[in-house]
Amino acid sequence: MSLQRPDPRYTPYKGPAAGWGALRSVAHFWLDSKQPFKNLRALLKTNQNGGFDCPGCAWGDSPEDGRIKFCENGAKAVNWEATQRRVDAAFFARHSVSQLREQSDYWLEYQGRLTEPLRYDAESDRYRPIAWDAAFALIAEHLKALPSPDQAEFYTSGRASNEAAFLYQLFVRAYGTNNFPDCSNMCHEASGVAMGQSIGVGKGTVTFADFARADAIFILGQNPGTNHPRMLEPLREAVKRGAQVVCFNPLKERGLERFQHPQHPLEMLTNGSEPLNTGFFRPALGGDMAALRGITKFLLQWEREAAATGEPAVFDHAFLAAHTDGLDAYLAQLDATDWASLERQSGLSLAEIEQAARTYRQAERVIVCWAMGITQHLHSVATIQEIVNLQLLRGQIGRPGAGLCPVRGHSNVQGDRTMGINDRPPATLLDALERRFRFLVPRAPGHNTVEAIEAMREGRARVFIGLGGNFAQATPDSPRTHEALRRCALTVQISTKLNRSHLTVGRDALILPCLGRTDIDRQAGGPQAVTVEDSFSMIHASYGQLEPLSGEMRSEPAIVAGIARAVLGDHPVDWQALVADYDRIRELIADTLPGFADFNRRVRHPGGFYLGNAAGERRWNTPSGRATFKANPLLAELLPERVRNTGRRPDLILQTLRSHDQYNTTVYGLDDRYRGVRGQREVLFANAADIQRMGFRPGQKVDIVSLWDDAIERRVQGFTLLDYDIPAGQAAAYYPEANPLVPLDSYGTGSFTPTSKFIAIRLEPARDDGRIH
Numbered sequence: 001m002s003l004q005r006p007d008p009r010y011t012p013y014k015g016p017a018a019g020w021g022a023l024r025s026v027a028h029f030w031l032d033s034k035q036p037f038k039n040l041r042a043l044l045k046t047n048q049n050g051g052f053d054c055p056g057c058a059w060g061d062s063p064e065d066g067r068i069k070f071c072e073n074g075a076k077a078v079n080w081e082a083t084q085r086r087v088d089a090a091f092f093a094r095h096s097v098s099q100l101r102e103q104s105d106y107w108l109e110y111q112g113r114l115t116e117p118l119r120y121d122a123e124s125d126r127y128r129p130i131a132w133d134a135a136f137a138l139i140a141e142h143l144k145a146l147p148s149p150d151q152a153e154f155y156t157s158g159r160a161s162n163e164a165a166f167l168y169q170l171f172v173r174a175y176g177t178n179n180f181p182d183c184s185n186m187c188h189e190a191s192g193v194a195m196g197q198s199i200g201v202g203k204g205t206v207t208f209a210d211f212a213r214a215d216a217i218f219i220l221g222q223n224p225g226t227n228h229p230r231m232l233e234p235l236r237e238a239v240k241r242g243a244q245v246v247c248f249n250p251l252k253e254r255g256l257e258r259f260q261h262p263q264h265p266l267e268m269l270t271n272g273s274e275p276l277n278t279g280f281f282r283p284a285l286g287g288d289m290a291a292l293r294g295i296t297k298f299l300l301q302w303e304r305e306a307a308a309t310g311e312p313a314v315f316d317h318a319f320l321a322a323h324t325d326g327l328d329a330y331l332a333q334l335d336a337t338d339w340a341s342l343e344r345q346s347g348l349s350l351a352e353i354e355q356a357a358r359t360y361r362q363a364e365r366v367i368v369c370w371a372m373g374i375t376q377h378l379h380s381v382a383t384i385q386e387i388v389n390l391q392l393l394r395g396q397i398g399r400p401g402a403g404l405c406p407v408r409g410h411s412n413v414q415g416d417r418t419m420g421i422n423d424r425p426p427a428t429l430l431d432a433l434e435r436r437f438r439f440l441v442p443r444a445p446g447h448n449t450v451e452a453i454e455a456m457r458e459g460r461a462r463v464f465i466g467l468g469g470n471f472a473q474a475t476p477d478s479p480r481t482h483e484a485l486r487r488c489a490l491t492v493q494i495s496t497k498l499n500r501s502h503l504t505v506g507r508d509a510l511i512l513p514c515l516g517r518t519d520i521d522r523q524a525g526g527p528q529a530v531t532v533e534d535s536f537s538m539i540h541a542s543y544g545q546l547e548p549l550s551g552e553m554r555s556e557p558a559i560v561a562g563i564a565r566a567v568l569g570d571h572p573v574d575w576q577a578l579v580a581d582y583d584r585i586r587e588l589i590a591d592t593l594p595g596f597a598d599f600n601r602r603v604r605h606p607g608g609f610y611l612g613n614a615a616g617e618r619r620w621n622t623p624s625g626r627a628t629f630k631a632n633p634l635l636a637e638l639l640p641e642r643v644r645n646t647g648r649r650p651d652l653i654l655q656t657l658r659s660h661d662q663y664n665t666t667v668y669g670l671d672d673r674y675r676g677v678r679g680q681r682e683v684l685f686a687n688a689a690d691i692q693r694m695g696f697r698p699g700q701k702v703d704i705v706s707l708w709d710d711a712i713e714r715r716v717q718g719f720t721l722l723d724y725d726i727p728a729g730q731a732a733a734y735y736p737e738a739n740p741l742v743p744l745d746s747y748g749t750g751s752f753t754p755t756s757k758f759i760a761i762r763l764e765p766a767r768d769d770g771r772i773h
Contacts, residue, residue: 010683010722012676016258025072025673035084038546049606053532053542055081055159055517056663058408059228060208060534071229076661076668080497081516082546085112087498092118092127101503105473105736106667106681109497114513115550120505127502127511132554135510136566142463142490142508143567149176149442153452153461156182156421157469158410159517161530161542163585164556165412167578168467169420170588171564173430174439174572178446179461180423183469183664184413185449186476190375190751191406192417194384198628200621203414205403205613206367207536212237213401216244216363219277220288220387221373221757225255225674226660228371228407233261236274244359246279248288249373250655250727251685254674256280281356282727284347285653286638286758288374289383291346291353293634296390297334298357314361319395323618326629330389333631341634347727365401366391371409373655376757378640381750382632389629397627398618408535410664411517415533418593418611423448432592437572449475450752453744456484464506465492465563467556468514470665472501476742476754477714494559499665515555519544523558525581530557531603533611540608557582640746643760645709650760651694652686654704656735656742665736672734677722684763685724685732694763698723701766704733706741706759714741718766731761 056077091111097120100108117135118127130138143152154172156165172180184192192202199205211217211234224231232255235245247256256276283291303314320327343350360366368387374380388397388404396402408414420429423446430441447455453475455461464471464485475481485491488506495502496516502509515521521528521544529541554562561575568575578584583600590599595611602609614620620627643650659681661669670679677683684704691698700721706714716738726732735756746755 158413
């Protein structure tokens, strides 16, 4: 038994979301940027007409609202990117790659912006300068030497602009492959698959304006206070006007409880706050599908009672008759699902499920939002289709104030997919590319993220090019991913800041420094704007505001065009001419992709333009031409078979999550204000009773071992146990630190999305921790 006392760096947070805590945090990062007055001017142009789109999340705004439009975490993202610190050849002369590998992810990115192209020199274990043309020629040499284009992997981060993504997919398909592992594979891939099958479109059906019209907003598996803070204001306003905001989340996150508005002087001066929900339910990890099915089963019960007594119907029968199919099979599945299974698997009582169902029934217009707490499970596709089923029963798709809202993460992850970053592209996209550019596009499915890692590990892929992001850390099963990258003949990282992917090198490796969203992008035709798409399918123009740190930094479109020209010459387009004026790229997009007609004129309209959504207009691009109920059976057992095959019962089920000082793999600091953690990241949140049951004490350090039946030990060491308000049997830890615990082949059925929200683990006393046990 450990004699260690609780960690003094952990004190539960008592304040509301945002407010004074957010202002203090913004001020800290603003001053730490080393150019505070320039950055203040930039911050005031964030998400404004004529300014730049926030490089953080994909949440949208009212296009007519002229107020300040950045949140705490958006300010962190801007100040983190717009720093005077730089990483150049002189930096690598002081630090070998091996030495840098010993540093934390936070330390690496804190060193500043990458400012010149660099090539790894294995003999000295350092990066050395390389000319841009020589870097492009080296890439071309490797790509041309491959026996097949399918031996190259072309990764994309959601930060890339529409213009960069369109050029990238055009180049890669002209080169000859659909290998597009993408950051969306690891987050909302399940949403796209599920909704595509059910309603014919993989995007949300609502707009920002719908939130002001909704009678109820259901928030599932999402923590907006940290991940999408600008979402807090419409939730607060909904509660104030009498709408219901119902949250399903195992953790009672501060950003789902109370909100202090930093732009409301009276509220700040009085230190007041407003509630963010009218109902809070804490399901078991993986239990959301059972909870949703319980709601629909109650609706069915009330529908039958209403029919028997002559009361108004619960279901929207006119909508069901005109727009849906598969209803009878789905209702049969509801009847076949017993209440005891729903209660056991959801982790909620039937009284709680009935309460949520009554709230849903009483609302005329309902929006359902979700994020990775829903998408990163074995049965995520089925769970999201259960959300769609629920909304279809009452015609809650394609009407004002109602619909489906998958809340995307990175600022243009949705736009990248729209532009064609897709390992399994629809035939309509490929047909359009062939018509416009007159070359035979590859038709075979390419590799997603999991498949790309497997291909690199097995030697079937030998070149990796990353357009942004931090592939080495964002992916599951970190040691296997690192091994995969090291087996490549060439790894190329197109990046703004130093991260671990630059230190996980193939036999040859390049760092190509790119401009960020905040940087002025000057090309031959003058300063350029790029465009992005938010979660509501709004297309915005983004104009960088700050002078780049170095003349050696190039824009992402320019880098993609430089690689393409070195590999393909002027086939199928004059790449350099396109980069001289991004209007020319947008003209090609307008010629090729639906919804982008007259792109250049429309995107210059204040607030941009709405791309449209077929399902939002009740046009269903499904094989039947109707919205389709999916009658998925409830899982008999949430614990995966490959965990059960180990013959060991887990101590806990773990979910990975972000800290409040983090965006994706970018760690801005070592605090997590809303959860009360200071100065540390290797922590494990667990229930006090579970800690005692397992023979540990709060503050004790433990090793975490995940269970999977492949004889590979997956272990992270020296995590501090924190007594936290979390349901019994559950645990939580930060990623990417916990990513080594996620097996590469543990992914969602039909989506390949890693199951990072359901990891079976056992705990052991930390090895060699020097304490008394």
